[in-house]
């Protein structure tokens with residue numbers, strides 16, 4: 001009798017667990033079915049897109065500030081493909097860190113928005129860009145002096 005009770009209790013507890021898991025599963029499923037964010041996900045680092053600042057995207061893509069630093073939309077524009085050139089890029093302009101974009105038809109570059117230099121990934125890029133520029137400048141100077 002005691003054994004039976006024990007088994008019954010154990011069984012009852014596991015059924016309860018299954019029910020809760022099932023309910024949670026259904027709630028999650030419901031959320032994914034009816035929420036616009038459903039097919040989107042946070043970047044692995046849980047950091048926003050370095051260009052547009054969104055936290056959710058269908059996929060995360062590499063950018064000038066590192067892997068998964070751009071949302072899908074910005075990442076596709078940053079991609080350099082043979083069918084279409086890079087449509088956005090990050091540049092240093094007189095000490096400012098600026099996202100440039102190309103006009104869809106004319107492909108002319110224009111200043112799109114200032115990058116968020118509070119973002120550590122952007123700051124790292126700025127530092128590296130300054131190092132690159134300093135290196136190029138020093139090489140140029142040497143070349144001119146020769």
Ligand SMILES: [Zn+2]
Pocket residue numbers: 049050051052053054070071072073074075
């Ligand atoms: Zn973005």
